[in-house]
Amino acid sequence: GVGIVATVMVQSSSITTSLLVPLAGAGVLKLEHAFPVTLGANVGTTVTALLAALAATGVNATAGLTIALVHLLFNVSAMIVIYPFEPARRIPIRLARWLADAAVKSRALAIFYVIGLFYLIPVLFAVLT
Known part of the structure; x- marks a missing residue:
């Protein structure tokens, strides 16, 4: 809504x-x-x-x-x-909480995550297709 x-x-x-x-x-x-x-x-x-x-x-x-x-x-x-489905609804929230906790503890992990998700993985898919 x-x-x-x-x-x-x-x-x-x-x-x-x-x-x-x-x-x-x-x-x-x-x-x-x-x-x-x-x-x-x-x-x-x-x-x-x-x-x-x-x-x-x-x-x-x-x-x-x-x-x-x-x-x-x-x-x-x-x-x-x-x-x-409540169990399915909890999965993205739990994963996001885990990633946020990890990123707060290590900024390098957050940077690696962003680079990997938004740059490396798309380039990999572009190369493979």
Whole structure:
């Protein structure tokens, strides 16, 4: 609900999620309450691509709409698979807590994680495909 609406309004899941960070860090918002907002933000961010795809015309309009719908279905599917089941819902939160604790203890680990996740893994996939 809230995450979807907020993200549709600002057209950025990053803004919605970034607003949660200081609230959670200050103890104003529990992680368990921030998590559904984050999931909603991921669904809400698909609206921008859908609007752009629906405005497209011509030969490639179908391809654009297909990609936008894949984006929507991927995010909705993830929410349907994870959120209704409490044990599944706890997994991302536990992993995030573990990673946050590890990053607080070792900034080098946090840097390695970011470099690995956002640079090395994409390059590896690009090379393999």
